[in-house]
Amino acid sequence: MDELILEVNNLKTYFFLASGVAKAVDGVSFQLHKGETLGVVGESGSGKSVMSKCVIRLLEKVGRIVEGEIKFDGQDVLSFSEKELMAYRGQDVSMIFQDPMTSLDPVFRIGDQMMENLRIHRGLEKAEAKKVAIEALRSVGIPNPEARFEAYPFELSGGMCQRVIIAMALCCNARVVVADEPTTALDVTVQAQVLRLLKKLQKETGMALMLITHNLGVVWDMCDRVMVMYAGKIVETAAVKDLYANPLHPYTWGLLDSMPSLSSQRKTALKTIAGTPPDLRLTGTCCNFYNRCPYARPICTEQVPELVELEPGHLVACHRQCKSETLKRGEDGGNG
Amino acid sequence: MEEKVLSGSISKEAQAAMIRKERTANNAWHKFCRNKSAVVGLVIVCLMILMGVLAPLLSPYDPNQINVLETYLPPFTGSHLLGTDDLGRDLLSRLLYGAQMSIVVAIGATVLGGVIGILLGLISGYAGGVVDAVIMRIMDGMFAFPFILLSILLVTILGSGVFNVILAIGIGNVPRFARVVRSKVIVTKNEEFCNAERILGASPLRIMFSHILPNTVSEVVVYATLNIGSAIISEASLSFLGLGILIPTPSWGNILRGGRGCLTTAPHIAAFSGLLIFVAVIGFNLVGDGIRDVMDPKMKK
Amino acid sequence: MQKVILKRLLQLIPTLLVVIAFTFAATRLIPGDPVAAMLGEQYDATKVDALREELGLNDPIPVQFGKYFMDILQGDFGESYYFNTSAINMIKARLPNTLVLSVSSLCIAIIVGVLFGVLSAKRQSSLLDYVLTVVSLFGVSAPVFWVAIMMVLVFSVNLGWLPSFGMATIAQDGLAAFLRHITLPCACLAVIPMGTFMRITRSSMIDSLGSDSVRALRARGVSERSIVWKHALKNALPPILTVVGMQFAGCFAGAVLTENIFSWPGMGTMISSAIDNRDYSLIQATVLVVALAFVIINLITDILYMVINPKVAIDAENGGM
Numbered sequence: 001m002d003e004l005i006l007e008v009n010n011l012k013t014y015f016f017l018a019s020g021v022a023k024a025v026d027g028v029s030f031q032l033h034k035g036e037t038l039g040v041v042g043e044s045g046s047g048k049s050v051m052s053k054c055v056i057r058l059l060e061k062v063g064r065i066v067e068g069e070i071k072f073d074g075q076d077v078l079s080f081s082e083k084e085l086m087a088y089r090g091q092d093v094s095m096i097f098q099d100p101m102t103s104l105d106p107v108f109r110i111g112d113q114m115m116e117n118l119r120i121h122r123g124l125e126k127a128e129a130k131k132v133a134i135e136a137l138r139s140v141g142i143p144n145p146e147a148r149f150e151a152y153p154f155e156l157s158g159g160m161c162q163r164v165i166i167a168m169a170l171c172c173n174a175r176v177v178v179a180d181e182p183t184t185a186l187d188v189t190v191q192a193q194v195l196r197l198l199k200k201l202q203k204e205t206g207m208a209l210m211l212i213t214h215n216l217g218v219v220w221d222m223c224d225r226v227m228v229m230y231a232g233k234i235v236e237t238a239a240v241k242d243l244y245a246n247p248l249h250p251y252t253w254g255l256l257d258s259m260p261s262l263s264s265q266r267k268t269a270l271k272t273i274a275g276t277p278p279d280l281r282l283t284g285t286c287c288n289f290y291n292r293c294p295y296a297r298p299i300c301t302e303q304v305p306e307l308v309e310l311e312p313g314h315l316v317a318c319h320r321q322c323k324s325e326t327l328k329r330g331e332d333g334g335n336g
Numbered sequence: 337m338e339e340k341v342l343s344g345s346i347s348k349e350a351q352a353a354m355i356r357k358e359r360t361a362n363n364a365w366h367k368f369c370r371n372k373s374a375v376v377g378l379v380i381v382c383l384m385i386l387m388g389v390l391a392p393l394l395s396p397y398d399p400n401q402i403n404v405l406e407t408y409l410p411p412f413t414g415s416h417l418l419g420t421d422d423l424g425r426d427l428l429s430r431l432l433y434g435a436q437m438s439i440v441v442a443i444g445a446t447v448l449g450g451v452i453g454i455l456l457g458l459i460s461g462y463a464g465g466v467v468d469a470v471i472m473r474i475m476d477g478m479f480a481f482p483f484i485l486l487s488i489l490l491v492t493i494l495g496s497g498v499f500n501v502i503l504a505i506g507i508g509n510v511p512r513f514a515r516v517v518r519s520k521v522i523v524t525k526n527e528e529f530c531n532a533e534r535i536l537g538a539s540p541l542r543i544m545f546s547h548i549l550p551n552t553v554s555e556v557v558v559y560a561t562l563n564i565g566s567a568i569i570s571e572a573s574l575s576f577l578g579l580g581i582l583i584p585t586p587s588w589g590n591i592l593r594g595g596r597g598c599l600t601t602a603p604h605i606a607a608f609s610g611l612l613i614f615v616a617v618i619g620f621n622l623v624g625d626g627i628r629d630v631m632d633p634k635m636k637k
Numbered sequence: 638m639q640k641v642i643l644k645r646l647l648q649l650i651p652t653l654l655v656v657i658a659f660t661f662a663a664t665r666l667i668p669g670d671p672v673a674a675m676l677g678e679q680y681d682a683t684k685v686d687a688l689r690e691e692l693g694l695n696d697p698i699p700v701q702f703g704k705y706f707m708d709i710l711q712g713d714f715g716e717s718y719y720f721n722t723s724a725i726n727m728i729k730a731r732l733p734n735t736l737v738l739s740v741s742s743l744c745i746a747i748i749v750g751v752l753f754g755v756l757s758a759k760r761q762s763s764l765l766d767y768v769l770t771v772v773s774l775f776g777v778s779a780p781v782f783w784v785a786i787m788m789v790l791v792f793s794v795n796l797g798w799l800p801s802f803g804m805a806t807i808a809q810d811g812l813a814a815f816l817r818h819i820t821l822p823c824a825c826l827a828v829i830p831m832g833t834f835m836r837i838t839r840s841s842m843i844d845s846l847g848s849d850s851v852r853a854l855r856a857r858g859v860s861e862r863s864i865v866w867k868h869a870l871k872n873a874l875p876p877i878l879t880v881v882g883m884q885f886a887g888c889f890a891g892a893v894l895t896e897n898i899f900s901w902p903g904m905g906t907m908i909s910s911a912i913d914n915r916d917y918s919l920i921q922a923t924v925l926v927v928a929l930a931f932v933i934i935n936l937i938t939d940i941l942y943m944v945i946n947p948k949v950a951i952d953a954e955n956g957g958m
Binding site for chain 3: 373473474476477478480481482483484485486488489490492493565569572573576577578579592595596599600603606607609610611613614617618621622
């Protein structure tokens with residue numbers, strides 16, 4: 001891996017609600033290098049979206065980063081002024097949201113929005129900006145970019161809008177792209193196209209990509225490294241091929257089991273993970289997964305498991321996976 | 337801190353407490369009470385209604401008792417708390433009886449306009465097609481008249497008097513109610529439970545009144561509350577122009593009209609009567625806004 | 638877009654018909670003899686008959702309506718009994734004065750209301766927001782005639798700063814006199830629409846500031862100023878525009894009450910003197926003219942709506958509306 005771009009250390013983001021404090025992100029650390037693709041998986045509410053919003057400092061009002069640091073290129077993102085933030089967002093880190101149709105301002109033409117971005121981040125004049133924007137539209141595979149430049153967002157399909165947004169990130173030379181479920185709102189056929197486009201652009205520009213998804217298949221196709229999140233914590237992180245070859249956390253097993261697969265001629269019904277994720281207002285004193293874990297032991301209700309590196313680059317947070325004890329899948333199936 | 341405990345094991349009590357807390361938080365009345373401005377509004381509205389209802393008991397004098405020796409007395413002096421008017425009548429007593437009039441007219445007009453408007457909206461929304469088009473075009477046409485002008489037109493023709501004022505303002509309210517109800521009905525009638533009723537063979541009337549109508553309640557209540565406020569202003573405007581409630585019967589509007597004539601000698605008459613109208617309208621607006629926030633925070637005017 | 642505008646124009650026809658029918662019905666179908674009402678105390682049989690004949694009240698109702706309708710199409714809105722001139726001429730003479738007053742107060746209300754509404758939404762739940770919310774509540778709840786009287790009391794009677802009645806023209810009396818005379822009525826008339834604009838702008842802006850597209854703009858590093866005043870405001874405009882149409886009519890109606898207090902020689906004073914003189918046909922004509930104006934203003938705001946948000950026009954073309 002080359003040059004480190006983004007570093008997050010022990011990030012804790014809490015939501016202060018009337019009925020208590022929800023620990024949406026509870027001590028997450030990771031690193032992102034140039035040209036790397038990091039996948040973040042987990043079910044809804046696991047804190048992956050909140051974490052991505054922290055990275056570009058766009059939290060809702062009730063949420064606050066209570067601890068930890070975020071470093072971009074060695075600079076402390078959390079101490080950025082409003083002005084520095086503006087330059088950081090969009091230029092250094094670009095965000096791609098789930099629904100492309102609502103990510104563009106509906107009452108301005110696409111060209112105007114792209115040119116506004118170019119003016120802010122690269123200080124381009126109108127004519128120059130237009131040229132760059134049309135070029136960017138062409139490079140993300142939008143047919144007839146001159147005409148699309150004049151279009152309103154609602155005149156484009158979802159896939160096209162997502163391409164426009166990618167083009168915006170591209171023409172500002174973003175070094176990190178955070179994509180929060182970028183294909184969930186799109187048609188299945190378009191999903192693959194958009195992902196392929198992201199991959200291709202990443203190769204060309206060397207940007208780092210953080211891909212948030214709940215689709216393990218996408219992770220397999222796209223990512224170098226993967227981070228599994230559960231209830232605000234990282235439960236396992238590894239290189240993608242290691243994770244698939246040798247998953248260690250019971251939750252990861254559950255995730256892999258619940259993934260439909262076309263290749264294996266499995267006749268059995270798709271497995272699900274029993275139970276529901278814990279209330280985020282009540283986490284933080286034990287293993288968050290213990291009540292759904294078939295391998296749970298008394299210690300799991302007493303101590304928070306630490307993230308330990310069992311193999312090089314492969315970290316897991318489970319009381320039953322450590323240097324002295326290795327749990328095998330299906331072994332002493334516990335109570336499950 | 338309760339949330340130290342994990343779900344599932346020891347936390348039953350903590351969870352129960354949390355659920356209780358949340359349920360209380362979601363209870364409509366509690367929500368309303370937490371909204372301070374809504375409570376202020378409710379207090380104002382209650383006070384105003386009390387003023388009107390208890391006017392005969394609270395009034396220190398007969399509101400129509402003329403005393404030529406004590407005209408234009410200033411307020412807060414002597415035996416007349418708020419002073420007297422051009423004929424020496426006690427202003428406080430007149431204002432109390434005026435509250436009665438305002439309430440009767442405002443609520444009467446809102447109920448009248450509401451009932452007709454709800455019926456029309458219900459029929460229009462449920463029937464759709466030609467019936468809907470005809471009713472809504474008529475409503476559009478009526479809606480085109482600035483409210484006060486419509487009332488002026490009606491009162492000039494009907495003549496003054498309590499009932500006619502109620503009628504004039506009430507008719508003016510019809511299109512607003514009809515629109516509010518219609519749009520809700522159109523949404524509701526296509527929902528599953530209505531289709532289910534239809535399949536089960538319920539008559540259109542039954543569906544309309546026992547299934548769709550209850551669904552429009554929140555909109556109607558909010559709208560009606562806000563409407564009472566504007567009906568108070570309408571009545572006062574008409575009376576102020578000399579069209580609504582005619583003297584000697586006291587109403588806030590005609591007291592203000594009287595006060596306008598003696599602005600230099602007795603400014604308190606205009607000041608107090610107008611202030612009461614102002615405060616009463618604020619009260620109803622606050623309550624209406626409060627109810628709207630409770631019913632559905634997303635609902636717009 | 639032309640198609641949609643055409644469609645709206647066609648929809649206008651039934652509305653106009655209803656408006657005309659309503660003013661017609663108001664005088665003809667309501668119980669009681671309008672002639673008797675018109676003559677009031679001077680009621681006597683011969684006069685009644687003559688007047689009935691003159692008004693065409695002896696014709697069958699549909700014929701009467703037909704006549705009334707044709708007259709209006711030709712620009713004849715009836716005669717004022719009291720002044721013995723055609724109502725439309727009286728209205729024409731008064732209309733500009735009312736327009737000056739209502740347009741200027743509407744402009745002030747829009748500028749102040751939208752500005753404060755945006756500030757309020759921008760700083761949601763701050764002290765400023767709280768104060769502005771109270772101000773807007775006072776604005777929408779204020780009885781315009783009382784505000785007018787209180788302003789006269791304070792600024793004319795007590796302080797003697799501004800004249801309490803009458804109008805001055807720029808041509809004859811100069812700009813200063815014009816401004817001195819228009820200040821009070823204009824300020825009064827602006828109170829209610831200002832409150833309304835503040836409220837609608839605030840809620841609409843809060844919506845658009847909380848929208849996903851604004852979040853995306855922030856993520857792209859667009860400045861907060863540009864987000865608020867350019868993107869969010871343009872997105873928040875449609876409901877504000879709808880209210881502009883309604884408030885224009887509101888200003889017109891408010892003028893009836895305020896002009897009366899400030900003796901501003903517009904349609905409002907005309908209509909109140911018509912009320913005092915029981916000049917029914919003048920009232921009827923005025924109400925009709927105002928209603929027609931209102932319908933047209935609403936049409937204009939609808940069209941503006943489509944210019945601002947082109948999606949509305951597309952939706953309207955594919956059915957809907």
